[in-house]
Amino acid sequence: MNDCRGTIISPMNENIHKYKKLYLYTKIKGILFMLFNEIIFGPIKSRRLGTSLGINVLPIETKYCTFDCVYCECGWTHANQEKKAKLFTRTQIKEAMEKRFPELLEQNIIPESITFAGNGEPTIHPEFLGITEDTIKLRDTYFPNAKLTVLSNASLIKRPHVKEALYKFDNRILKLDAGSEEMFNRINRPVKKSIFKEILNELISFDGNLIIQTLFFKGEYAGQIIDNTSAEEVELWLGHLKKINPRYVMLYGLDRETPTKTLIKLSKSEIDSIAKQVRTIGIKADVYT
Structure with a gap:
């Protein structure tokens, strides 16, 4: 999920060519799609996470x-994606x-966050727990002050090994894009x-120890x-x-090309007005557009 994707750890409001080495590009019907082209990407500057080193456990x-x-x-x-996907071990x-x-480390480049994101939903990897444990050991060796972050759509939390892995992260950034099931199905179109x-x-089961991200449009x-x-x-x-x-x-708006050209980006003031309502119920809210 580069945010699986919304742009959580992608540089925002920057010229895309500056970061072209991070991505593979596919142009379909005039729309440019982006996929991270390696397992480890960056680090890049993120307004939300600071210096963020990305981990893509998914196919390139x-x-x-x-x-x-x-x-x-x-x-x-894609349909039948399980057959098409070649996962890294x-x-x-x-x-x-x-x-x-x-x-x-030798270059004195120290990430503030090691961030699981990439080309889809990172928790879908069958070895997600083991990969998480390996990352923690290496983080502790090389970058002990870095936070471990995951960007997830929260669809697989019910799997015991996924939930166990998520509890090991410092930052669990989990998606909730809708209030109603009908709008959820229209926006997120779950498999x-x-x-x-x-x-x-499952989100409630974390007892508040998580971060919610929502894309408004x-x-x-x-x-x-x-x-x-809507109200x-x-x-x-x-x-x-x-x-x-x-x-x-985390509230944010459209920032990249989308699969359909019929979506409308909101102004910052429109998203700010929703953030104010979040703060009214006693929850901190940050806006990124």
Whole structure:
């Protein structure tokens, strides 16, 4: 999930060519999609995470995700993606870190965050727990002050090994893009249906020790109106936040190309107005546009 993606650790409001070495580019019907082209990318400056070193445990040639979000800069989720995806092994990922971490240390480049993101949903990797444990050991050796961060759509928390792994992260940044199940299905288009309530229950189970990220926008897709900014949607979303009680909420807007050109970016003032409502219920909120 580069944010699986919204742009959490991607440089925002910068010329894309400055970062072209980080990505593979695919142009489909005039739209430029981006995929990280290696296991370890960056570090890059993130307004949210500081100096962030990215870890992509997913394929470099295709997106691999449990969602098919209408705004995803990686493009659409492919049918039969399990057959197409060539996952890096735990050993390959560990070896990549063992090579890159000392190189960065020698150059005195010290990341503030080691961030699991990349070309889809990182927790989908069957060895996610082991990879997390390897990363922690290497982090402690080379960058002991760096926070371990994961960007996840929260769809697989119910799996015991995923939840165990998530508890090992300093920053669990988990997606909640809608207040209603109907809007969730329109925006996030989950591969597994009827998952919204399950996700909400799992988010609540963290007892507030997580960060919620939400992308706000309007538009239309497949003949259906998409708007998670309506009074009704925001009220439902705020109700979920009260139960989840996160450390804070990250609100952001569209920043990259999207698979469909029928989405509308909100102004900062529009997102600010929603953030104020979050603060009114006693939860910290930061806006990134």
